[in-house]
Amino acid sequence: MATSDVRRELPPGTLEMLILRTLTLGSLHGYAIAQHIANLSDGVLRVEQGSLYPALERLLNKGWLTAKWAESPTKRQARYYTITRLGRRQLDVRESDYDRVAHAIGRVLGRA
Amino acid sequence: MSRLYGLRHRLYVLLRGDRYDDDVRRELRFHRELDRVAGEENSLGNETYYREEVRRMTLHLWTDRVRQDLAYAWRGLRRAPGFTVAIALMLGLGVGVNAAMYSLLDRVFVRVPGGVVRPDEVRRVYVDLPHQRFTMEGVPYPWVQAIERADSTVRLSAFSAPESVLVRADRRRLSAMRSLVTADYFSLLGVRPERGRFFAAEENDIATATPVAVLSDAFWRRGFAADPAVLGRRVKIGTTQYTIVGVAQPAFSGIDLDAVDVWSPANNHDAQPGLPGPWYTTFSSSFRMIARVHSAGADQRIATVGTAVLRPIKLQYFISDSTLQVLTGPIIEAIGPMKQKSEVTVATRVAGVAVLVLVIVMANVMSLLLLRATRRQREIAVRRALGISRGRLVQQVVTESLCLAALGAVVATVFSIWASRMLRALFFPNAHWALADGASRAIGGLEPRVVLFVLVVSVLLGFAGGLVPALQALRPDLSESLKAGMSSTSYRSSRLRNTLLVSQVALCVVLLTGAGLFIRSLDNVRSIGTGFDGRDQFFATPTFDEPASHRDAVRAAFPLVADRLRSLPEIASVGYASLTPLRELSIHTVFLEDRDSVYQLKGPRLPLYTSVTPDYFRTVGLRLETGRDFSSADGAGGAPVTIVSARAAKVLWPGESPIGKCLFLGTRDAPCSRVVGVVSDAHETGIIERPFSQFYVPFAQAPKDDPSSLAVRARPGQSAAARRETEKVFRDLIPDMSGISVRTFDTIVEAELRPWRLGATLFSALGLLALVIAAIGVYAVVAYGASQRTHEIVIRVALGAQRRDVMDLVVRDGVGTVGVGIGVGIAIALLLGRLIASLLFGVLPHDPSVLIGAAVVLCAVGMMACFVPARRAARLEPASALRAE
Numbered sequence A: 001m002a003t004s005d006v007r008r009e010l011p012p013g014t015l016e017m018l019i020l021r022t023l024t025l026g027s028l029h030g031y032a033i034a035q036h037i038a039n040l041s042d043g044v045l046r047v048e049q050g051s052l053y054p055a056l057e058r059l060l061n062k063g064w065l066t067a068k069w070a071e072s073p074t075k076r077q078a079r080y081y082t083i084t085r086l087g088r089r090q091l092d093v094r095e096s097d098y099d100r101v102a103h104a105i106g107r108v109l110g111r112a
Numbered sequence B: 001m002s003r004l005y006g007l008r009h010r011l012y013v014l015l016r017g018d019r020y021d022d023d024v025r026r027e028l029r030f031h032r033e034l035d036r037v038a039g040e041e042n043s044l045g046n047e048t049y050y051r052e053e054v055r056r057m058t059l060h061l062w063t064d065r066v067r068q069d070l071a072y073a074w075r076g077l078r079r080a081p082g083f084t085v086a087i088a089l090m091l092g093l094g095v096g097v098n099a100a101m102y103s104l105l106d107r108v109f110v111r112v113p114g115g116v117v118r119p120d121e122v123r124r125v126y127v128d129l130p131h132q133r134f135t136m137e138g139v140p141y142p143w144v145q146a147i148e149r150a151d152s153t154v155r156l157s158a159f160s161a162p163e164s165v166l167v168r169a170d171r172r173r174l175s176a177m178r179s180l181v182t183a184d185y186f187s188l189l190g191v192r193p194e195r196g197r198f199f200a201a202e203e204n205d206i207a208t209a210t211p212v213a214v215l216s217d218a219f220w221r222r223g224f225a226a227d228p229a230v231l232g233r234r235v236k237i238g239t240t241q242y243t244i245v246g247v248a249q250p251a252f253s254g255i256d257l258d259a260v261d262v263w264s265p266a267n268n269h270d271a272q273p274g275l276p277g278p279w280y281t282t283f284s285s286s287f288r289m290i291a292r293v294h295s296a297g298a299d300q301r302i303a304t305v306g307t308a309v310l311r312p313i314k315l316q317y318f319i320s321d322s323t324l325q326v327l328t329g330p331i332i333e334a335i336g337p338m339k340q341k342s343e344v345t346v347a348t349r350v351a352g353v354a355v356l357v358l359v360i361v362m363a364n365v366m367s368l369l370l371l372r373a374t375r376r377q378r379e380i381a382v383r384r385a386l387g388i389s390r391g392r393l394v395q396q397v398v399t400e401s402l403c404l405a406a407l408g409a410v411v412a413t414v415f416s417i418w419a420s421r422m423l424r425a426l427f428f429p430n431a432h433w434a435l436a437d438g439a440s441r442a443i444g445g446l447e448p449r450v451v452l453f454v455l456v457v458s459v460l461l462g463f464a465g466g467l468v469p470a471l472q473a474l475r476p477d478l479s480e481s482l483k484a485g486m487s488s489t490s491y492r493s494s495r496l497r498n499t500l501l502v503s504q505v506a507l508c509v510v511l512l513t514g515a516g517l518f519i520r521s522l523d524n525v526r527s528i529g530t531g532f533d534g535r536d537q538f539f540a541t542p543t544f545d546e547p548a549s550h551r552d553a554v555r556a557a558f559p560l561v562a563d564r565l566r567s568l569p570e571i572a573s574v575g576y577a578s579l580t581p582l583r584e585l586s587i588h589t590v591f592l593e594d595r596d597s598v599y600q601l602k603g604p605r606l607p608l609y610t611s612v613t614p615d616y617f618r619t620v621g622l623r624l625e626t627g628r629d630f631s632s633a634d635g636a637g638g639a640p641v642t643i644v645s646a647r648a649a650k651v652l653w654p655g656e657s658p659i660g661k662c663l664f665l666g667t668r669d670a671p672c673s674r675v676v677g678v679v680s681d682a683h684e685t686g687i688i689e690r691p692f693s694q695f696y697v698p699f700a701q702a703p704k705d706d707p708s709s710l711a712v713r714a715r716p717g718q719s720a721a722a723r724r725e726t727e728k729v730f731r732d733l734i735p736d737m738s739g740i741s742v743r744t745f746d747t748i749v750e751a752e753l754r755p756w757r758l759g760a761t762l763f764s765a766l767g768l769l770a771l772v773i774a775a776i777g778v779y780a781v782v783a784y785g786a787s788q789r790t791h792e793i794v795i796r797v798a799l800g801a802q803r804r805d806v807m808d809l810v811v812r813d814g815v816g817t818v819g820v821g822i823g824v825g826i827a828i829a830l831l832l833g834r835l836i837a838s839l840l841f842g843v844l845p846h847d848p849s850v851l852i853g854a855a856v857v858l859c860a861v862g863m864m865a866c867f868v869p870a871r872r873a874a875r876l877e878p879a880s881a882l883r884a885e
Helices: A005-009 A014-023 A030-040 A049-062 A085-108 B003-015 B017-038 B047-079 B081-110 B141-150 B185-189 B217-224 B298-310 B342-375 B377-385 B390-427 B448-474 B478-484 B495-527 B547-566 B616-620 B646-652 B719-733 B745-788 B790-798 B803-837 B848-874 B878-884
Strands: A065-071 A077-083 B122-129 B134-136 B155-159 B163-169 B172-181 B193-196 B212-215 B234-237 B240-248 B262-265 B287-292 B325-330 B537-543 B571-577 B590-592 B607-612 B624-627 B641-645 B662-665 B673-679 B693-698 B709-714 B739-743
Touching (some): A049 B017, B122 B298, B141 B287, B298 B325, B342 B377, B342 B495, B390 B448, B495 B745, B495 B848, B537 B547, B547 B719, B646 B673, B719 B739, B745 B790, B790 B803, B790 B878, B803 B848
Parallel strands (some): B607 B693
Antiparallel strands (some): B122 B325, B163 B234, B624 B673, B641 B693
């Protein structure tokens, strides 16, 4: 399995969570997902393309996403990803887990 | 539902790899282009590498998991070889028996005869006689002709039931099944000749016998080593030389279960001696009719037209029935309107039993897996705590049970080959079992359908067998399982486990009851007297290669043989008759003074007729009730005399003495034949029959009759010597006979017992199998219970409990469950009894002694299964057992 750059930087599963969250806005193609994450995080979280697609693939395998070819605004064919119901449920679980952990870490570090 | 998207995606990658590659390539190209537009460097790097990576991940996720699960399952199974082997064997036997039954029933009920074109259009045509509650499959040729002529739109053909004949080719004798067929037979069915031809139009002319023959492919291979020069060769069947003109296509062997080896034109039918007119105008021929229907109304048309033309036809020796009705049925005989052959009925019931055995196997395998899962609760709890998901866990457990099922499938396949061979030989020894299309013949007895059956059933069982225990195992609370450890949990009896055990025991009771009922029936049938006394008695007939040419010699020899044998010390008495009992019968018209012919009277069934020599009754063991036996004075010149059976006397002259009454045999203007005696009733057609009215006349007064076989009664204990002498005398007097055939009542009756013997054998075999499996089940559960209670037991022992107390403790649980099972089983047996009631004889399906017997056997076996682990528990040494904790 791919050990990607981002996974070394982000806690495991974080990239997936970000992708899922991004896709709650609507169907997007891979490039747009990467752009969105980079923009929202002020360029801090740079998603290497080399880890983006494997992550998308993992999510497809789990049935949390579906993929479909469609026309992009530039009249080009692009592969659009859509979050499934199961994906949304998983996102909720992950986010609440993340919140708990983040909160706990914050407390330990004396910042909460 | 979303999970399905994932599955779909994985399948897509696996199955449409090329298209998926293309997807990824296009997607990455798109990304790169956008990168370029945004002025960023190409961050994708080696594109091929990522493509491979993405693709491998999908496959990996799958294959890795499967490989992991398989390895895990294999480790688990190897760790408990006894358990693994036991389950594989049980599954194998259970599924194998069912596969064998499936292949049998498939052939009888589902598979259409091979080689037939559009078999769904082919109909068998029957004649139903509602008055006599009888459906005729074979009808006299004049009927075939009448229907054929009545409606030119009906395409009709006919064939005679396969009969066993001796085919002589050069010096070899081959036994074969032959069928005579009318003009259209092969073309109606759409069968092709593989070599040569079928019958030409002029060879089908009914009035002139044309001695040509077509061989089946199988017979061509068996009898003629597939010799291509077989066409034009001559073989002898009976007294006639036949020329072989063709070989049928390999798939075709007739349309009945019994395979046909040789076909000849119908005009080779033997003329019946003593009947007026050629055979095709009399009642004596028997042909089965087939028709091909093209339109929806055709069935109805055949029925209407047939019924209309057959009703007015009067045939000699046929009791006309004004309610006669022509019926059509499918080409598969077993689903037609004929009464099922008892073998077929027995086969369906045995198949039902096989399914029950499978249910028992299933219950047992499930409860064993359940025990195993319970035993591994701690392991499972640890794994869960380490973060394995429920889904993965279930996957693993199911993989394990699928592995078991696969092992079982291997056993089942091997076992089914053997079992189906045995079942075929038992049920339908003469049937043709090759596959419909000759090209894909079964390899080593393996039929693709049967293998598929085994696989499907095994996989289903594997899933079901694994899933239930897996879900059960997931239920318990994690922390409790971890804390409790393996051995000190108090023994909680699971409801599911008990249900499984109860159902095993119950079904086992059902099977044993079935076996008991069949055994009782067999006994009952066997103990019916036929009226004859078969001890020290046999029938002997000289055999010839060409019987017809020796008729006169045989006629002349019989009295001489009888005279010579009578003087020998080994022999008590000798006689002969025109018929051999239970093998042949002859129906005759009998008229009474001032009354209608006998068969139209209400009481008696068809009047049967036999001509016998003096002493014949004594020889076969019939008693003279009143009057006298025939004597040498009742010769051709003497006054005509008759002896009637007790049944005939009672029906025709109730309350009167029959002696001296006048009968007219054959026609009303025959000379009066006086009744001189009454002889005890005897069976004529089989073991089970209502008595017929029998009329016997002196052999000397029946000049048209031929002796059928010589009845010989040996002095007690001298049977073997008497047989030798009989053969010697026959050989002296008929030097050119080819041999002598000897029959006893036992061999004649044996064939009759077949259905019951079949039922008794198979029910017993399957019942025994079920019993063993249920015993294993009870043992496993009780032993498990005991092992779970080790702690409790040793403490009790330490506190002074005696061995007896410990054994009571362990046995009580198991025996209780077995008891409930027996009760439920008896209830089910009572409900299901109706299904086999028609197959039983002289015993009711709820026969108490059989039910009690089955219960007692199970009780005993159950006790044994409980007793073994109980004794082991009672022998526990408290100190060492506690130390082992």
